[in-house]
Amino acid sequence: MRRLPPLAAVRVFEAAARHENFTAAAAELGMTQAAVSYQIKLLEERVGVPLFVRARRQVTLTDTGRRIAPLVSGAFDTLDTAFASVRAEDAAMLTISTSLTFANTWLAWRLGGYQMAHPDLAVRMLTTDTLTDFVSDDVDVAIRTGRGEWPGLVAKLLFRNAFTPMCSPAFLARHGGTLAPADLPGLPLISPHDPWWNDWLRDAGVAVPDGPIRPGIRLDSQANEGHAAIAGQGMAMLTPFFWRMDLAEGRLVRPFAQVSTRGYGYWLVYPEHRRTVPKIRQFGEWLLAEVAADLAQLDAG
Incomplete structure (x- = not known):
């Protein structure tokens, strides 16, 4: 087991020994001169021998201090090299x-x-x-998706997570070319278990009946749901931001202007x-x- 003195005090000693000046060591370490003096005194008490001779407005290393100073500096150089490799990798x-x-x-x-x-x-x-x-x-x-409330983390909002039904042009054409929100519960829906469906339908004024959810394709992410919609497999509830290029290039269409949100965002x-x-x-x-x-x-x- 190593019997090391307090490392904070050793760090102060290394700087003070290099400068042979408590004021210069304090400036380097961002401390007060009094704090440097306290740490040196703490170290001297711990090792049991004086490391500096104090004179008016001047300090000099004792023979013991002068003997150990290069060893301590070398140890800090070794530590700096070790952590420098970690910093470089990071x-x-x-x-x-x-x-x-x-x-x-x-x-x-x-x-x-x-x-x-x-x-x-x-x-x-x-x-x-x-x-x-x-x-x-x-x-x-x-x-992350959420409301931005994660203790200990910086959270910067990218955009609010909004959603609206989308489908392929061919799917829309097969179902008459024009739809009303009330038509949606009777159509093939992708991931009908997603609570976004009920939220959007209620916002559109459509009564959502209680009871079991209609069967349909259930996928594990919006990425897969959007591609299934592009393939004409049904109507998907999607975020316009993610699918703007597919909308612009005609692979998807938005039958309704209404966009809903549950107050979440991407952060x-x-x-x-x-x-x-x-x-x-x-x-x-x-x-x-x-x-x-x-x-x-x-x-x-």
């Missing part, structure tokens, strides 16, 4: 956790462009609908203590700008 890799829907319908289409603009940075995307644990999952940033999140890390700050600025541009395009369309 700075070279950005790990993003996001949901299957956000990855497939938006982020995967743009992430390559971001990495090419930052060739010194490797970018890794983890796709999961499980909530990220920043302590154990080795993730830098995550994109960029990362630990509070990492808010100043350059790669996280840089990615956050890029992501917010890209999303804002696409929202403006959607509004214009």
Whole structure:
């Protein structure tokens, strides 16, 4: 078992020994001169010998202090080298956790462009609908759905999560070309168990009967539901932001102008203590700008 003195005091001694000046050590460490003097005294009491000779407005190392100073500095150099390799590895890799829907319908289409603009940075995307644990999952940033209330995390809103029914043009044509909201319960619906269906129908003034939900295709993500709708398999409840290109290019249509929301949004999140890390700050600025541009395009369309 190592019998080490307090490392905070050792760190102060190393700086004070290099400068042989408590004031200069205090400036380097961001401490007061009194705090430096206290830490040196604490260390001397712990080791049982004086390390500095105090004279008026001057301190000099004792023979003991002069003998151990280079050893202590060398130990700190070794520690700095060890942690520098960790810092270099961390700075070279950005790990993003996001949901299957956000990855497939938006982020995967743009992430390559971001990495090419930052060739010194490797970018890794983890796709999961499980909530990220920043302590154990080795993730830098995550994109989450919710209300933005996660203690200890910075949460920046990307966009509000709105939804409306969509289908393929061929599906709409097969069912008369024009629909009313009240027609929807009788049509083939994709993921009819999704509570968004009842929310949207109620907002549209359609009475939603109690009882068992109609059978239909049940898929595990909006990404899969949208592609099933494009294939003409039914009407899906989708977020316009994710499917704006498919709407613009005619693979999907929106039969109704009404858009509903349950008050949730997509958020960029990362630990509070990492808010100043350059790669996280840089990615956050890029992501917010890209999303804002696409929202403006959607509004214009």
